Amino acid sequence: MNTMTLPVLLTYEEASDLHKEIGSSSLMGHTIAKLQAELEQYMALPMDVPGQSEAGGYEHNKHRQNYHYINLAGRLFLITNDERYAEYAGQLLTQYADKYLQLDFHVQRNTNPPGRLFHQMLNEHMWLMYASLGYSCISAWLSEPQREHIVENLFKPMLHVATEKYGFDFDRIHNHGIWAVAAAGICGLAIGERKYLEMAVYGLKGDGKAGGFLAQLSELFSPSGYYIEGPYYHRFAIRPLAVFAEVLHRHMPELDIYNYKDQVIKKTTHALLATAYPNGVFPALNDASKSMGITDMGVVVAVSMVFKRYGFDKNLLGMAQIQNQVWMHSCGRALSQACAAEGKIEPPFWPSVELNEGPDGNCGAQGFLRMQAKDKDICQLSMNYGQHGMGHGHFDTLGIAFYNRGQEVLREYGFARWVNIEPKFGGRYLDENKSYARQTINHNSVTVDEGCQNQFDANRADSVHGKPHFFMGEGTEFQAMSAFADEHYPGTGMQRTVMLLKSDALESPLLIDLYRLTSDKPHQYDYSHQYQGQIIRTDFEYKTNNELHPLGDSNGYQHLWNLARGDAGNTALISWLQGNSYYTWLGTSSSADNEVIFTQTGANDPQFNLRHETNFMMRTTGRDLLFASALETHGYFNEAVEASVNARGALNKIDVLAHNETGSVVAIEGEGIRFTVMVSNQPNVTDTTEHRIIIDDTTYSWKGFLAVEQETK
Structure with missing residues (x-):
């Protein structure tokens, strides 16, 4: 068995380009330094792969932190060439592979199906996407026995749960569905099982309509780009959307994903940004917190992605300056370079806009009027x-x-x-x-x-x-x-x-x-x-x-x-x-x-x-x-x-x-x-x-x- 694969989201050449940003005063240099410091601080803590808890409990939060730092350690290994990061991510993944199949499914306390790590599969899919990204960065560094252990006892069982045990939920047209397909598709690529990428794109029925990423884009996002569940859930759904779109751009170029549905990925990013108040906080137009805003990591990723894939936009420069970071990726590097070359960057100003709703844009709209006062x-x-x-x-x-x-x-x-x-x-x-x-x-x-x-x-x-x-x-x-x-x-x-x-x-x-x-x-x-x-x-x-x-x-x-x-x-x-x-x-x-x-x-x-x-x-x-x-x-x-x-x-x-x-x-x-x-x-x-x-x-x-x-x- 040989499950060694190339990094899913970065080429070695792109990682080498990012390496040149280390220590610089650019937004990318600042981002790398900030994330590296965070990782070093986390690595200094005792490594722990706990059991289960309710949402908000220690175990729940520890699993969330672990998947974040597996992903971060993998990417920083490619960028810095520091093998300590690969070793850390590999050890964490190995401990999960040791434990995952020993855990029973969570005692369900939610309306969503339970996972082995979390009380609902949504969180399990988030874990899987991030851990798969990190794994793809260190796969070539790991030994063959390590790769086999992680794939056979962790990733394949998680894919089985997502696509078979809970297949009825995999094709759900919902923000949970976007996370599910992104996780399965990325994990499939990371372990060399391309069939899961096909499932993720076209759904379990394979028609691209009943489920899968294309169906999600078609049904959840209107022609204006407005997301049906409102800004709070939009900023949550746009993270796997942006990451998976970039993956598909690289691994399924025949899809031409960035032009799909009349460039709906570009439109939905702009639509999300256009809903924000001038202070960057999203209005609570539905179930929503009162504090979520444009500094959310999903929005940071989307801003970098849309700038790289759709061209120069001064509003995006202003947005990146407010966020004070970019995606640690070649897309983020392009935005960082543009900010450095611009000199004075004006704050973003989104014009008044009416965002139509529904798959075909005929289900009403959300209206946003903006006007400047004398001051x-x-x-x-x-x-x-x-x-x-x-x-x-x-x-x-x-x-x-x-x-x-x-x-x-x-x-x-x-x-x-x-x-x-x-x-x-x-x-x-x-x-x-x-x-x-x-x-x-x-x-x-x-x-x-x-x-x-x-x-x-x-x-x-x-x-x-x-x-x-x-x-x-x-x-x-x-x-x-x-x-x-x-x-x-x-x-x-x-x-x-x-x-x-x-x-x-x-x-x-x-x-x-x-x-x-x-x-x-x-x-x-x-x-x-x-x-x-x-x-x-x-x-x-x-x-x-x-x-x-x-x-x-x-x-x-x-x-x-x-x-x-x-x-x-x-x-x-x-x-x-x-x-x-x-x-x-x-x-x-x-x-x-x-x-x-x-x-x-x-x-x-x-x-x-x-x-x-x-x-x-x-x-x-x-x-x-x-x-x-x-x-x-x-x-x-x-x-x-x-x-x-x-x-x-x-x-x-x-x-x-x-x-x-x-x-x-x-x-x-x-x-x-x-x-x-x-x-x-x-x-x-x-x-x-x-x-x-x-x-x-x-x-x-x-x-x-x-x-x-x-x-x-």
């Missing part, structure tokens, strides 16, 4: 009008999130989960993820009759999607997007139009929001806003509740303490301080009977699983109704020097003048300034469509999707 601060406004997002989707179609001045202002909760904190249900998803985090009331949207969109039925939610109305993302003074969602609440149609407006009369771009609902019978509508900060003032009276009770008994309402409420009449003003900035929200509806309710999470939460988050909502009842609001950013506060500037905004009133099948007209006013906003409600509108609405003796007319008129005194 160059970047505002970002996102709206979800796409798909539910499979098992990790949130029921928040037409939900929005808003970011400016370095902070998320209208906030997404993300998931209810404490990742890898073992005492918190093993670090897995908590029950509150279903009972609160994924509920409609938890998002910046409208909840109808205190119910969840699609009755919290994921299968139903996956069968419907929002419908884009228009997207205008190129303006420097005005940008907007609009969409319909008519199948998410029975008998209720919804349309939301949001826009960013820059004016000399305002410090920062103004967020304007028009949310229209239509029904043939009355409903209770709750127009909710998740905010963070200290309430500064309101223009209506409210009563605080000294004895706290939940706001409702289901669909997330059972987790909201009813803090205070008050009648707002026609218009409500709420101002709060967050960080160093003031925010003033003006809200109204076409009803004259509006109530504002202030809430905080924490009710029916005996284990303190939920973060304490605050919310205010405008509640009213009706059939056809329009909510309208404007969010103004203004002023500055610095407690250290006791400075407060412009704590009151320029705007103080908002009115719904009209709304019908033709359009909606809203007026926003302040001292010496008035904006009149006119939006088309017609589903088949074009930029030449004429609109005309008469209110009393005043005629409002405009052409196209919308118009904004500004009057100053």
Whole structure:
């Protein structure tokens, strides 16, 4: 038996080129030095191949560290020629080969099939991919008996589990499936069993449609590149995607993988980067942490890969500078060299973009508007009008999130989960993820009759999607997007139009929001806003509740303490301080009977699983109704020097003048300034469509999707 193979991801010539970067001040030199120091520190610890534990336990984390350093040691052996690294990786792999078949399958505590090392096969596949990459780098250095022992007692049994014992899960179209096929394909190459590469690419049926890498690319990624499960899972899925794409580029060039599906690999990398907030953190558009961002290793790998394979892009240089590292690979070296040659590198600026969803791009979209304020601060406004997002989707179609001045202002909760904190249900998803985090009331949207969109039925939610109305993302003074969602609440149609407006009369771009609902019978509508900060003032009276009770008994309402409420009449003003900035929200509806309710999470939460988050909502009842609001950013506060500037905004009133099948007209006013906003409600509108609405003796007319008129005194 001869299982000696060449390195899967690096040629010896490429490794020699990387060797030249050692000790240099380049990004690659910095990356090599950082990773080498990490490896040396880990090698100084006692070598340990433990048994099993829950996610987040010592054993779980040790297995994760071990596969990372097997891979790292293998590559650094090729780059530095230091045989200590090959010896270390070989010893670790040998100990795993000694132990793997002696372990029973994990006692399953997850919905996913268990492995021998981890509680779920997802982690087993991650281990297999990284360990296989490391093995391929040292295979020629190992003795024949060592290679045979590792292959026969470790890699082949792991491949058997992945492709036969759990063959039903191998072809799953999901982020788990991407890891599975990447692991199997790379391991097959590493041990000289090419049949596993074929399985990985074309699936167990061999048709490239029922499963395999090509099916994953076809089904999970839209033509725009948007990944169905959202940015948090996108950054996780893009790591095996980028690594395996590079493997296929080298070992199956006939696939022309980088041009597959109209260069979807390039598009999906750019789509992921385009979703990030200006601070690099990904918005929590579905099950997601609030801190995951572009420095994640999957994104680092993807940025290097896409730069090398698709050509020069200044935004990618700026991204690499923020990441302060590159992929320790020839792709990363190309990016590092480009950064060194560029001189001054500007921060990346991604333009406004609408990312269509679904395999064919016809399942709605995610919209991202970006606009620079006078002080160059970047505002970002996102709206979800796409798909539910499979098992990790949130029921928040037409939900929005808003970011400016370095902070998320209208906030997404993300998931209810404490990742890898073992005492918190093993670090897995908590029950509150279903009972609160994924509920409609938890998002910046409208909840109808205190119910969840699609009755919290994921299968139903996956069968419907929002419908884009228009997207205008190129303006420097005005940008907007609009969409319909008519199948998410029975008998209720919804349309939301949001826009960013820059004016000399305002410090920062103004967020304007028009949310229209239509029904043939009355409903209770709750127009909710998740905010963070200290309430500064309101223009209506409210009563605080000294004895706290939940706001409702289901669909997330059972987790909201009813803090205070008050009648707002026609218009409500709420101002709060967050960080160093003031925010003033003006809200109204076409009803004259509006109530504002202030809430905080924490009710029916005996284990303190939920973060304490605050919310205010405008509640009213009706059939056809329009909510309208404007969010103004203004002023500055610095407690250290006791400075407060412009704590009151320029705007103080908002009115719904009209709304019908033709359009909606809203007026926003302040001292010496008035904006009149006119939006088309017609589903088949074009930029030449004429609109005309008469209110009393005043005629409002405009052409196209919308118009904004500004009057100053």
